[in-house]
Ligand SMILES: Nc1ncnc2c1ncn2[C@@H]1O[C@H](COP(=O)(O)OP(=O)(O)OP(=O)(O)O)[C@@H](O)[C@H]1O
């Protein structure tokens with residue numbers, strides 16, 4: 001059990017900077033997910049913590065002790081690799097017992113701990129098999145048991161569920177989460193599946209291109225993203241992002257003028273989550289749209305609409321579509337849930353938008369290119 | 377498409393097509409087997425001949441025995457292949473094959489058995505009487521016993537195998553895992569060294585051995601051959617190490633192993649096949665080595681099997697071909713046995729290959 005602190009940690013391979021200065025504190029017993037697109041440095045962060053890579057600069061602290069110079073073998077970190085990295089020539093029993101070979105654990109205690117770890121992840125019936133004779137899910141459990149048997153201070157999981165089928169993934173997700181809260185080990189899980197991150201973790205680190213874009217609870221990332229990257233990355237189906245221009249207390253978004261809750265001037269991007277849009281059967285509202293595509297997704301219906309904002313996605317709970325393609329429907333949205341980002345992509349906190357009741361004439365503008373595209 | 381439109385007019389004759397497929401397959405197999413048989417004949421015949429001569433008595437007619445041997449073996453072979461091609465699969469075919477094998481062996485025993493003798497192998501257990509018979513000035517009378525040559529050959533090839541694998545494994549591992557200045561040129565150098573005709577070095581090596589005081593010593597030749605064999609061994613082993621995932625090594629290190637322990641306990645077991653393959657090749661190379669032992673052991677106080685065979689066939693008192701053949705058979709046998717046990721690993725090996 002340990003608290004982890006990263007203090008301006010960077011990592012470069014030759015000239016390429018893989019991690020920009022990174023500051024981070026993870027509390028004892030916390031379950032944190034690292035989420036980000038491929039190649040953004042998630043695995044690198046884990047390997048730095050495990051001691052497999054040395055940071056180019058900065059300090060890594062466990063419980064306020066610098067461990068930069070501590071060997072990987074002495075850090076007492078349990079890690080599950082994306083490939084599981086089981087030892088093919090050893091049986092499951094020997095695989096799980098492997099970390100204990102390097103500790104002064106008496107034979108009978110080692111046996112007991114191996115059996116306990118195996119029982120914990122329910123592979124105690126498979127102890128005599130070799131990794132080649134196991135299914136993906138079983139291999140993943142064995143890897144987890146091997147990481148847990150040494151009673152690590154920190155558990156690192158590198159995309160442990162990516163090789164599993166959907167059903168197994170959901171089951172393992174719950175199992176890992178339950179196990180973690182029972183054992184109380186500080187845990188970092190790397191994933192690029194946001195559902196995985198939001199369902200399992202206390203906090204999510206959203207990474208982009210070697211930087212931490214935002215750290216927060218799943219809800220914080222979802223409702224108040226710091227920038228346009230986080231807004232676009234979190235949420236499925238993704239948020240609608242529309243270019244626009246703020247002119248004091250109004251903003252021109254697409255072909256529509258919206259009223260702003262605060263004064264702002266300059267180029268903006270307007271963000272609206274598909275599930276925050278409500279579709280209304282009467283076309284009698286301040287804003288309307290034409291349904292151009294309907295995709296049933298089981299419990300939800302995913303609509304694509306042509307609106308004065310341009311193309312807009314909307315998500316509605318329900319099992320059958322209420323509208324047909326080509327129909328004109330009324331649109332409203334929850335003003336509190338709207339997001340604005342400035343020209344650099346940073347969130348403009350406190351700025352919301354609502355549909356003005358008086359319909360303005362479209363004002364052609366040469367300053368934003370999306371206008372022409374939307375006008376068609 | 378055509379099936380749907382013409383289904384009423386012409387139902388395809390499935391059984392006829394199945395028969396045609398069977399014939400095509402059989403014909404193809406027959407051609408392949410025929411070709412392989414013809415190609416391997418020139419390779420197999422000399423060994424059969426060697427065996428026939430080594431088992432023929434002084435007055436016996438080696439050629440007759442060879443032809444009988446060949447005829448019976450060929451008949452058995454043809455019968456087995458015919459069964460494999462045409463007989464229904466399963467129990468019957470198995471039983472038929474066993475029957476044919478038994479008949480063939482019986483025919484061999486009856487046809488050539490009476491002509492055979494193991495007298496030629498007497499040098500193995502009674503060298504004194506062979507020497508007495510051939511005359512005390514004959515080579516076999518002057519040379520040390522075949523067993524000492526055999527022992528030398530084993531020590532020679534064995535030591536070489538040991539040194540080459542022990543040196544090549546860490547070298548190949550380093551080349552596969554670490555990036556260091558000059559790694560690329562080192563790899564290219566290895567290939568170049570392997571391509572270089574070693575015979576061109578004979579004179580230089582001779583002089584070097586002379587200055588090092590290693591002429592006439594078996595250990596000197598061992599060192600020379602190790603140096604010549606290492607590039608190839610390293611290159612092949614590197615391929616095997618490349619195939620071992622990086623993850624399991626890193627996993628071992630986080631599990632508490634040192635880098636060396638990770639190598640020994642996790643990486644090495646993954647390349648056992650490669651080590652066996654490289655070891656076998658090195659052993660066979662050492663076993664067959666002739667040129668460098670001939671050149672560097674000038675006084676011939678210690679002999680290897682290759683030199684023993686050479687001297688038996690260079691006898692100034694006249695050559696006894698049956699004896700030469702018998703020595704040849706004894707020389708081939710260990711290599712054959714080793715090959716049978718390790719062939720499974722040899723086929724995994726491809727030059728610089730990925731297979732592991
Ligand atoms: N040994 C290395 N040498 C050079 N560059 C490297 C090395 N290892 C990783 N990188 C680079 O560092 C970046 C981050 O790699 P990392 O493995 O951390 O990505 P990731 O976020 O885990 O991606 P993924 O989701 O695909 O696993 C990548 O652009 C990669 O090319």
Ligand SMILES: [Mg+2]
Pocket residue numbers: 042043044158
């Ligand atoms: Mg990764």
